[in-house]
Every structure is written in structure tokens, then in C-alpha cells.
Amino acid sequence: MFITVLKADGFKNLEDVMIRPHPKYNLITGLNAQGKTNLLESIWLMTGCKSFRGSKDRDNIKLDGERMDIGIRFDDGRREQSIEYKLSKENIKLKDLKVNGVPMKNTRGLFQRFKAVVFTPDDVQLIKGAPEKRRTFIDLCCCQLDHRCLNILRDYENVTEQRNNLLKLIAQGRQSINDLDIWDTQAAAIGSMLSEKREDYVKKLSEVCSKLYSSIAGKDEKLTIEYSSNVFGKEIPKGKDSKSAAAVYAFKLNSNINDDVRLGYTLYGAHRDDILIKINGLNIKDFGSQGQIKTAALVLKLGQAEIYYKKIEQAPVVLLDDVMGELDKNRQRLVLDIVKDMQVFITTCNEQSVTDMAAGSVFKISGGRVI
Ligand SMILES: Nc1ncnc2c1ncn2[C@@H]1O[C@H](COP(=O)(O)OP(=O)(O)OP(=O)(O)O)[C@@H](O)[C@H]1O
Numbered sequence: 001m002f003i004t005v006l007k008a009d010g011f012k013n014l015e016d017v018m019i020r021p022h023p024k025y026n027l028i029t030g031l032n033a034q035g036k037t038n039l040l041e042s043i044w045l046m047t048g049c050k051s052f053r054g055s056k057d058r059d060n061i062k063l064d065g066e067r068m069d070i071g072i073r074f075d076d077g078r079r080e081q082s083i084e085y086k087l088s089k090e091n092i093k094l095k096d097l098k099v100n101g102v103p104m105k106n107t108r109g110l111f112q113r114f115k116a117v118v119f120t121p122d123d124v125q126l127i128k129g130a131p132e133k134r135r136t137f138i139d140l141c142c143c144q145l146d147h148r149c150l151n152i153l154r155d156y157e158n159v160t161e162q163r164n165n166l167l168k169l170i171a172q173g174r175q176s177i178n179d180l181d182i183w184d185t186q187a188a189a190i191g192s193m194l195s196e197k198r199e200d201y202v203k204k205l206s207e208v209c210s211k212l213y214s215s216i217a218g219k220d221e222k223l224t225i226e227y228s229s230n231v232f233g234k235e236i237p238k239g240k241d242s243k244s245a246a247a248v249y250a251f252k253l254n255s256n257i258n259d260d261v262r263l264g265y266t267l268y269g270a271h272r273d274d275i276l277i278k279i280n281g282l283n284i285k286d287f288g289s290q291g292q293i294k295t296a297a298l299v300l301k302l303g304q305a306e307i308y309y310k311k312i313e314q315a316p317v318v319l320l321d322d323v324m325g326e327l328d329k330n331r332q333r334l335v336l337d338i339v340k341d342m343q344v345f346i347t348t349c350n351e352q353s354v355t356d357m358a359a360g361s362v363f364k365i366s367g368g369r370v371i
């Protein structure tokens with residue numbers, strides 16, 4: 001998958017941007033605060049995902065402007081497709097979105113079309129941050145591979161919310177504890193399904209990332225990624241009937257009902273899952289150096305791209321924000337080698353800091369314009 005044309009106008013500080021990216025390497029250069037990350041962000045919005053910086057729709061439009069107009073043409077290996085996305089401050093709720101010229105209701109439909117993987121310096125939070133960051137990442141990865149995961153996630157959120165509401169009503173004496181049964185059965189069925197999807201993905205990710213990490217950091221450092229659930233521990237049971245994952249999950253919920261009612265909150269479940277990222281058996285979160293943390297975060301994203309590539313035989317577009325300047329030449333070369341079959345956009349303040357880009361295109365950005 002590669003972008004053939006990218007347009008952005010009125011998106012944050014970008015003005016009249018129209019570039020024809022190289023099918024492989026694209027270097028976006030410029031001084032600080034000129035719009036390099038904004039350019040990557042405009043590409044990311046084409047995946048239908050929320051901004052990786054958490055910007056709201058209104059923040060996407062230029063501060064002193066009225067509208068934004070972004071779009072890409074891309075080759076998905078079979079044909080060229082187009083996405084156009086316009087917003088205006090006047091009616092911010094109205095998303096003027098077209099795929100191949102056909103209007104679409106919302107950005108969710110883009111998720112199936114255009115695939116990208118983004119790495120930003122904030123991704124160190126994947127390692128250092130709260131478990132929620134890692135869950136969200138794994139969930140996004142699972143959904144990219146199998147869009148039915150989106151339904152599982154939505155159902156799980158619903159059932160957990162309903163169960164929590166009921167717990168509060170039980171504590172107030174307005175409902176009976178027996179009313180929980182129906183929600184527990186559902187929470188156990190959906191929760192165990194979600195945990196299984198995540199565990200499955202984490203196994204693949206661990207295998208791929210272990211190789212990638214060693215290729216960048218050397219053979220003495222072995223990276224592993226483990227799924228960790230507060231219901232099942234490290235391993236989801238694969239038995240039948242009362243030993244099935246759903247039965248074990250339901251039993252766990254049932255054994256903690258009194259605590260749950262007291263707190264008005266479901267203590268155990270897939271909403272508390274985590275993944276443990278380790279080097280040579282030690283949790284990087286607690287023991288890793290800055291360099292190990294940064295490299296591990298990058299490797300998670302490169303692993304995501306590789307798994308995706310293997311599954312659909314179409315490489316996602318890779319967006320690397322500010323990563324090269326921090327790596328020595330040798331590691332840069334290894335990273336570029338990993339993404340050599342993919343279209344990649346790399347931002348940097350210092351063009352000289354990125355080597356081996358001779359075969360690609362360089363776009364210099366200043367004051368929101370490509371010059
Ligand atoms: N809605 C907006 N309207 C106008 N300008 C905006 C808007 N949102 C952000 N900006 C500006 O866009 C500019 C460029 O931001 P961006 O993060 O893309 O810079 P950058 O080139 O990646 O810089 P750095 O090298 O420091 O990472 C910033 O000055 C920021 O204030």
C-alpha cells in the first residue's frame with residue numbers, strides 16, 4: 001500500500017500542500033514547529049483512527065482559518081483509491097468525507113481501506129505508561145487484522161458499564177444480587193473472547209519483536225512480550241465445560257461479587273489486562289534504560305507493521321516521527337532495512353542525520369508549506 005498523492009490545506013498550520021510521495025522512502029525535513037508532524041498526522045487521519053496527538057476535530061482546522069481539506073490517493077496493490085476529508089468550523093459535526101468520490105457517513109469506514117502504522121516519541125508511553133496504553137495498542141492491532149474485534153470491544157465496554165451500574169444499584173438496595181447473573185454470563189463470554197484475541201496477538205507480536213529487537217540491539221538482549229490477565233494469569237485455559245475460559249472467567253467474577261458491590265466497580269476482567277514487555281526476563285518498565293525503552297517502543301510498532309504485512313500481503317504505510325535523529329547510523333540502517341518493502345515517511349530536523357536515503361524523496365517544510 002502506498003500513497004501516490006497527498007494534499008493538505010487548512011489542516012493545523014499546513015497550507016496548499018500537494019506532494020507526490022516516493023513509493024518507498026520519504027524524508028520530511030524542516031526546522032522545529034514548521035509542520036512535519038502535522039503532515040504525518042494528516043496521513044494518519046486517513047486510517048479513520050483518532051489523532052495520535054489526541055486533537056479534537058476543531059483543533060484540526062487552522063486557528064485563524066475556517067476549513068480544512070485533506071486527502072490522499074493511494075495504491076492498495078490492486079487499484080488506486082482516493083480519500084477526501086473536509087471539515088469546516090461552521091458545522092464541525094458535519095464530516096465531508098468521500099472514498100473514491102462516494103460520500104461516507106463517518107470516518108469508521110476508512111479503517112478498512114487505508115492502513116498505516118505510526119511511531120511518535122510519545123510511544124515510549126507504551127512501555128512506561130499505564131496498562132491502558134498497552135491494551136489500547138493491542139486492541140488497535142487486533143482490529144486492524146480482524147475488524148470483528150471492534151464489535152467485541154464495543155460489546156465488552158457495554159456489558160461492563162451495565163454491570164457496574166447494576167453493582168451500584170445493588171449497593172443501594174434497589175436491585176438484587178441475583179440480577180447480576182445475566183451480566184456475568186455475558187461478561188465472561190465476551191471478556192474471555194477478547195482476552196483470547198489479545199493473547200493470540202501478543203504471541204505473534206512477541207515472536208516478531210524478539211527478532212526485530214535483537215537485530216537492532218544485538219543478540220545479547222532478548223525481548224519478550226507476555227500477555228497478563230488478572231482473571232487467567234499468563235495462560236488462558238483451553239479446556240472444555242467447567243474448565244473453559246468463559247467458565248473460569250465467570251467463576252472469578254462470581255467469587256468477587258461482594259467486593260464488586262462494595263466498590264461499585266468490576267475488579268476482575270479484560271478491562272484490567274496488561275502486557276509485560278521484558279528484556280532478558282526483566283520488565284523494561286522498571287529496569288529498562290532510556291535507549292532500551294525507546295528501541296522497544298519502536299520495535300512494537302515495526303512488529304505491528306510486519307504482522308500486518310504478513311497477514312494481508314499488503315504493507316501498511318509507516319510513519320516515523322522524529323525517530324532517526326536519536327539512533328546511531330548503524331541502528332538507522334537496520335530500521336530502514338526492516339521497512340525496506342514499505343512506504344515510509346520519516347520526519348527529521350536534520351537531513352544530514354539520516355543516511356541511506358538516496359533512493360527516496362526529500363520534502364522540506366517551512367511555515368506549513370512544502371518548499
Ligand atoms: N490548529 C492549528 N492552527 C494553526 N497552527 C497550528 C494548529 N495546531 C498546531 N499548530 C502549529 O503547527 C506548528 C507545527 O507543528 P508540528 O508539530 O507539525 O511541527 P514539527 O515541524 O513537527 O516540529 P518539531 O520538529 O518541533 O517536532 C506548531 O507551531 C503549532 O503551533
Ligand SMILES: [Mg+2]
Nearest residue numbers: 036037321322
Ligand atoms: Mg514534530
